[in-house]
Structure formats: structure tokens, C-alpha cells
Amino acid sequence: MNEPKEGIIELNSEFGNQIGFTSNKFTDLSYLWRKDNYIFISMIESTYKHKGNLTKLFDAISEKGYGIKVPTPFPLMEAILIKKGFRKTLERSEKMGDVEVWVNI
Numbered sequence: 001m002n003e004p005k006e007g008i009i010e011l012n013s014e015f016g017n018q019i020g021f022t023s024n025k026f027t028d029l030s031y032l033w034r035k036d037n038y039i040f041i042s043m044i045e046s047t048y049k050h051k052g053n054l055t056k057l058f059d060a061i062s063e064k065g066y067g068i069k070v071p072t073p074f075p076l077m078e079a080i081l082i083k084k085g086f087r088k089t090l091e092r093s094e095k096m097g098d099v100e101v102w103v104n105i
Contacts, residue, residue: 004034019060025053038067038103044077054080062104070102078102 004015009032011023021032025047033040039061046053061068070081071091086102093099 006034006036008033009039019064020053020056023047025051025057034066037065038069041068041070055084058084058104068104072100073102 004013009016009021011021011026011028011030013021016022016032021030027045027047030044031042032044033042041057044054044057058068068086070077070086073081081102084104086104089101089103090098091101
């Protein structure tokens, strides 16, 4: 697997292209973050709603062998995560204390 470096994953980057994280599907407000064996979806906005882009992204990330974490999701994202079987957890951050993070299990 051609692993991305830890840190931000930009739209249209090499790894972004591999998982479908591209500017024709997501706006430039979107970014992902890799830490250890997880891809964090910190902020994401689909260019075209209800086209399955987020589901395809989740599937592609999982197929690459990564777990998915979503910190403090907005209500719409939280509803999607519940539907997809994610579980709400708390993770400790040195800067922010306890942070709500949803994890696919």
C-alpha cells in the first residue's frame, strides 16, 4: 500500500486520488488527516449532495486498511455515522481535553 504521510491529506493529492478525495466530489473546505492507522474526517463538504460520494470515500478508506474517525460531527454527519454503525467515543487531547470522536468499529 502506498501510505500517505501522517498529517493532512489534501484534495487531489496522490492518496486523495486513490480514495476518491478529489475536487470534483468535495469542496476546497474539505480535508482529511492521517494519524496512525486512522483517517480523520475533520471537515468535509460534498460538491453534489446525495450522490454517494461520502459512502464511496468511507469504503475506499476502509479498503486501504484504515479505520475512520470523525471528531465532533455536525448533526447531519452524526446521523450518517449512526446509520453506518459508527460509535461515539471520547479521546483525550493535550490541547483540548476530552473530544467527542466517532469511530467505525
